[in-house]
Each structure stands twice: as C-alpha cells, then as structure tokens.
C-alpha cells in the first residue's frame with residue numbers, strides 16, 4: 001500500500017492514512033483526555049510526567065503526579081529543593097534514578113535558560129538528564145511541535161501498522177523509518193495528540209502480548225491486522241538470583257538507625273536500615289556487607305521483595321544500640337538516626353516494611 005508510485009494513488013492513500021489516524025486521535029481523546037498530566041499542561045509539567053511515565057505504569061503515576069506538582073508547582077521550586085526531599089516525593093514511583101535526573105534537569109534549565117524549556121532539539125539534549133527521547137517528547141507533547149517521541153508503545157504500533165512487524169527492535173534505523181512515515185503521512189496532525197494517542201493504543205489494544213484489532217481505530221489499513229498473533233519474540237527471561245538480607249532494626253525513642261545508600265549502590269540516595277548479606281546465589285554481588293553472626297537468621301520475621309533480577313528475602317533482626325555498637329559498628333560507615341515517621345525520612349520501601357513488621 002505504501003510503495004505505490006502513481007501520484008494520485010499516493011495522494012489518496014495518504015488521505016486514507018491521515019483520516020484513519022484522525023479516528024485514532026478521537027478514540028484517544030474520548031478515553032484518556034482526563035489523565036491528570038493532560039489537563040492544564042505546561043512544558044514543565046510534561047517534563048515531570050514524561051520522566052514519571054518512562055518506567056512506571058499510568059495507573060501508578062496517576063496516584064503520584066498531582067501530589068508531586070502540588071509540592072513543586074514550578075521548575076524553580078523543583079530546582080531549589082534538596083535531592084533528599086525530591087526522593088521522598090518520588091516514593092512509590094520506583095526507579096529513583098529518574099527523580100535525580102529530573103532534579104538535575106530542572107537545575108540546568110534554570111541555570112541555562114532561566115527556567116524556560118527551549119523548543120530546539122540541540123538545546124534540549126545539552127541539558128543534564130535529557131536524552132533524545134525526552135527531548136523529542138518535550139518538543140512534541142510539551143510544545144506540540146512536529147516531532148515523534150518513539151517509546152516502545154509508539155514503535156510497536158507504528159511498526160505493526162506501517163510494516164507488519166509484530167515485535168520491532170527499537171534502534172536508530174527503526175526511528176528513522178518511523179519518522180519518515182510520520183513526515184510523509186501524519187505531519188498534518190497535532191504531534192502532541194498523535195504521540196499520546198499512539199502511546200494510548202500501545203498501552204491498551206496493541207500491546208507486546210496481544211493485539212485487539214477488532215476494537216482498533218487503525219484496523220482498516222494496518223498491515224499486522226491479519227497476521228496471526230505470534231508474540232514468541234519476547235525477550236528471553238532474565239536469570240533470577242535468590243538473596244537473603246538481614247535488616248537490623250535499632251530503635252531509640254522515636255528514631256531508628258539508618259544508613260544512606262551512596263553513589264553506585266542500589267537505591268542510591270535513599271536510607272535503609274543497616275542491612276547485611278546472609279546468602280546470595282550471585283557470588284559477584286557486592287551491594288551489602290556480609291552478615292557477621294552465626295545465629296540462624298531464618299527463624300526471624302521475614303518478607304519478600306525484589307530488585308531487578310534479585311528475589312530477596314528480608315529477615316528482621318532487632319537489637320539495642322549498645323548491641324549494635326558491639327557487633328556491627330564500623331567507623332567507615334556513616335549512620336544516621338531518623339524520625340520513625342518514615343514517610344518524612346526517605347526510607348526505602350523494604351526498610352519501612354521491616355520497621356513496621358517488627359514494631360507491631
């Protein structure tokens with residue numbers, strides 16, 4: 001359909017494609033216009049929502065986005081805040097590296113452009129924490145300028161529609177192909193509305209694991225519509241490791257003892273209860289010091305969590321400050337007492353849980 005050379009045919013096909021994508025925009029508008037980051041939008045709020053949405057589901061971001069913006073209503077408020085406060089406000093969204101990137105970007109926008117978010121790609125990618133994808137999203141979604149932000153959802157939908165490829169690999173070639181298609185057929189549409197509609201479709205009807213073509217506004221001309229569902233090209237599953245950590249809970253008045261995770265460590269910038277490695281299938285893991293006691297930690301209260309490829313069993317050991325000093329104290333490790341009102345303390349989720357289980 002897209003390789004025809006007759007000018008009249010190409011023009012007609014182009015009109016059909018644009019018409020079909022207009023229906024996609026209507027479909028998206030009627031279902032998702034009320035997402036909080038699509039109401040009262042600014043380029044700053046787009047910066048916040050884009051970073052939140054990059055590795056977190058829409059349902060989770062809905063619960064955090066408005067609160068975050070109430071706390072940091074302008075880019076200047078965000079730039080002025082401490083990293084620790086931002087990590088606390090980010091709690092529940094996971095992947096805290098994004099919170100630090102957002103903070104760095106806000107500071108850089110304030111320093112370089114007095115808090116304005118520019119429209120030019122080459123200026124945007126110069127900002128700390130802004131890669132090519134986020135820059136394109138700021139242009140298309142934030143400023144509604146002609147641009148295509150190709151995340152996994154956009155790549156999948158357009159590849160299926162344009163080339164009949166069910167499970168595309170995102171690389172520079174694919175981005176260029178999709179951008180040419182966008183320029184050839186779709187540049188007359190609002191790029192903001194188009195990007196968001198493609199993301200909506202890729203999240204709901206045209207996902208990595210299913211395609212509900214009967215309900216899809218693009219079904220008339222989509223090249224993947226008649227393909228059998230073959231989602232066997234999924235990523236090979238990642239090797240998983242089991243890990244046993246002992247979380248040491250030391251309480252003094254209304255304070256608990258914590259350690260701040262530092263650069264290069266898991267949960268960088270957050271606080272944790274002092275934690276020790278009791279067992280690991282991954283012999284190379286160097287995230288925690290070894291558990292120094294002989295006692296059978298497996299009889300203590302326990303709960304499960306996970307980080308990337310690690311399945312973690314967290315065992316809780318409670319002791320006094322005096323015992324802690326005798327058994328675990330190391331001069332090189334900086335300890336801090338923090339308020340037990342944990343939501344104010346930038347404490348990791350596992351440490352909050354350990355502290356609440358043990359204090360019941």
Ligand code: SF4
Pocket residue numbers: 157160161205206211212213214216217218219222223224225
């Ligand atoms: S018709 Fe099917 S494969 Fe094509 S975009 Fe819609 S849901 Fe995806």
